[in-house]
Amino acid sequence: MSSIDKMSVQGIRSFGPDDKEKQIIQFFTPLTLILGPNGTGKTTVIEALKYITTGVMPPGATRGGAFVHDPKFANEREVKAQIRLQFHDVSGQMTIVQRSMTATQKLKQVTLKTLDGVITRRNAAGEKKSISSKCAEIDKEMITALGVSKPVLENVIFCHQEEANWPLSEGKQLKDKFDDIFASTRYVKALETIRKLKMSQDSTVKEYRIETTYLKQHKDKASQLEGDLNEVQSKLIASKESVNSIVSKLDPIENKLSQIGAKSDDIYRLQNNITKHTSEKKEMERTVEELQKNIENEFQGSVEELKRVLAEFQNKVQEREDTLSQFKQQSRELERECEQLNKKKSELLLQVGKLEQEAQVHDDNITKRNILIEQFADKYQFEGFSGCEITDEKYRSFIENVRNKLETMVTEGKNLKVDFEEKEKKVQLKIDELKENKTKLEQSEHIKRNMMVRSVGKKCPYSKVD
Numbered sequence: 386m387s388s389i390d391k392m393s394v395q396g397i398r399s400f401g402p403d404d405k406e407k408q409i410i411q412f413f414t415p416l417t418l419i420l421g422p423n424g425t426g427k428t429t430v431i432e433a434l435k436y437i438t439t440g441v442m443p444p445g446a447t448r449g450g451a452f453v454h455d456p457k458f459a460n461e462r463e464v465k466a467q468i469r470l471q472f473h474d475v476s477g478q479m480t481i482v483q484r485s486m487t488a489t490q491k492l493k494q495v496t497l498k499t500l501d502g503v504i505t506r507r508n509a510a511g512e513k514k515s516i517s518s519k520c521a522e523i524d525k526e527m528i529t530a531l532g533v534s535k536p537v538l539e540n541v542i543f544c545h546q547e548e549a550n551w552p553l554s555e556g557k558q559l560k561d562k563f564d565d566i567f568a569s570t571r572y573v574k575a576l577e578t579i580r581k582l583k584m585s586q587d588s589t590v591k592e593y594r595i596e597t598t599y600l601k602q603h604k605d606k607a608s609q610l611e612g613d614l615n616e617v618q619s620k621l622i623a624s625k626e627s628v629n630s631i632v633s634k635l636d637p638i639e640n641k642l643s644q645i646g647a648k649s650d651d652i653y654r655l656q657n658n659i660t661k662h663t664s665e666k667k668e669m670e671r672t673v674e675e676l677q678k679n680i681e682n683e684f685q686g687s688v689e690e691l692k693r694v695l696a697e698f699q700n701k702v703q704e705r706e707d708t709l710s711q712f713k714q715q716s717r718e719l720e721r722e723c724e725q726l727n728k729k730k731s732e733l734l735l736q737v738g739k740l741e742q743e744a745q746v747h748d749d750n751i752t753k754r755n756i757l758i759e760q761f762a763d764k765y766q767f768e769g770f771s772g773c774e775i776t777d778e779k780y781r782s783f784i785e786n787v788r789n790k791l792e793t794m795v796t797e798g799k800n801l802k803v804d805f806e807e808k809e810k811k812v813q814l815k816i817d818e819l820k821e822n823k824t825k826l827e828q829s830e831h832i833k834r835n836m837m838v839r840s841v842g843k844k845c846p847y848s849k850v851d
C-alpha cells in the first residue's frame with residue numbers, strides 16, 4: 386500500500402511564493418489531523434494534495450489566479466507556484482513528485498500556465514532518478530504509483546469540501562460517480578470482452594478439435610501408408626537385384642543375337658541379289674527370243690564383222706540424224722518467214738481496203754463535180770458541157786470559163802460599186818437636205834404651238850391642250 390510522507394507548498398492560495406514562505410507539511414501514520422481557524426489554509430492543503438496526485442484543480446479555479454497566489458498580493462507581475470510530494474509507492478519505493486505553475490498578471494486578468502512536472506525515484510541503493518514529463522503522463526504515473534484510481538482520489542480521499550455532498554446527488558449522477566469510483570463500467574466492458582473472447586476461443590477450440598480428429602485419421606492413414614511404402618520399397622530392392630542378375634545374363638545372349646542379326650541381313654541381301662539376277666536373266670532370254678523371231682536374214686559372219694557392220698550402221702544413223710536436225714532447223718526458219726509474210730499480207734490487205742474506200746469516195750466526188758459543172762454551165766451558158774462526158778480537157782476548159790466569168794463579174798461588180806457609191810452620195814446629200822428642212826419645220830411648229838397655247842389659255846384657263 387502506498388503512503389504519503391510529506392508535502393511542500395509554495396505560491397498556492399494564501400501560501401506565499403517566496404522561498405522563505407514555503408510550507409512543509411508532515412503526514413503521520415495512521416492519521417493526521419489538520420486544525421486551524423477559518424481561512425488559515427486547511428482546504429488549501431487538501432486542494433494541493435488533490436492537485437499533486439491527480440492534476441485536477443479545485444472547483445472554480447478555472448480562472449488562473451484563483452488557485453495560484455494572486456500576483457497582486459505579492460506585488461509581482463508573475464508568481465511561480467510549486468507543490469512537491471514525497472510518498473512511498475505501492476512497491477514501497479520512495480518517490481517525489483513535483484508540479485509547477487505560473488500565474489501572470491495581464492491587463493485585465495491573470496493567466497495561468499502549467500509547467501512540466503518531475504518525478505524522482507530513489508532505488509534500493511539510494512540513487513535518485515528523475516523523469517521530467519508532461520502533466521498527462523505524470524497523472525497516469527501517479528495513479529500507477531499510488532495504486533488508487535483517479536475517481537477515488539478525486540471523490541473519496543481528496544474530496545473537496547464544496548463537492549463533498551455528491552453522495553446526496555440525483556440517481557444518475559450518483560450512479561455515474563459510483564461507476565467511476567468502482568470502475569464498474571470498465572469491468573462490465575472487460576467482462577463483455579472476456580465473454581466474446583471466450584466465445585471466439587471456444588469456437589476456435591471446437592474447430593481445432595474437429596481438425597485434430599481429421600489429423601488423427603490422416604496420421605493413422607499416413608502410418609499405414611508408410612508401412613506399405615516400406616514393404617513396396619523392400620520389394621523394389623529385391624526386384625532391382627533380380628533385374629540386375631537377369632541383365633548380366635542377358636548381355637552374352639544380346640551379343641549373340643546381334644551377330645545372328647548381321648548374318649541374317651547378309652543372307653537377305655544375297656537372296657535379293659539372286660532374285661534380281663534371275664529376273665534379269667529371264668528378261669534377257671525373252672528379248673533374245675523375240676529378236677531371233679524378228680531376224681529375217683541371220684548374220685553369218687563373225688562377231689568382229691558384226692561389230693564393224695554395227696559401227697557403220699551407227700555412223701549412218703548419226704548422219705541421218707544430223708540431216709534431220711538440219712531440215713528441222715530450216716523448217717523452223719521457213720515457218721518464221723511464213724509468219725512474217727502473213728503479217729505483211731494482212732497489212733497490205735488492210736491498205737487495199739482503205740484505198741478502195743478512198744477510190745469509191747473519189748468516184749462519188751467526180752460524179753458530184755460533173756453534175757455541178759453541168760448545172761453551173763447551164764446557169765452561165767457555157768457551151769459544150771451539157772450531156773457529154775467530162776474529161777480532163779473538158780474540166781480544164783470549164784475552169785478557164787469559170788475564171789473568165791469571174792473576172793467579168795468582178796469588173797461588173799466594181800463598176801456597179803462605183804455607180805452605187807455615187808448614187809449613195811447623192812442620196813445622202815438629199816437626206817441631209819431633207820433633215821435640215823425637217824428641223825426647220827419642227828422649230829416653226831414648236832413656235833406656232835406655243836403661240837396657240839398662249840392664245841387659247843387666255844380664253845379658257847381650264848381647257849386641255851393636246
Ligand SMILES: Nc1ncnc2c1ncn2[C@@H]1O[C@H](COP(=O)(O)OP(=O)(O)OP(=O)(O)O)[C@@H](O)[C@H]1O
Pocket residue numbers: 398399400421422423424425426427428429430450451452453454455458
Ligand atoms: N488567490 C489567492 N491569493 C492569495 N490568497 C488567497 C487566494 N485565494 C484564497 N486566498 C486566501 O487563502 C485562504 C483560504 O484558506 P482556506 O479556505 O484554505 O482556509 P480554511 O482554513 O480551509 O478555511 P475554512 O475553515 O473557512 O474552510 C483565505 O485566507 C483566502 O483569503
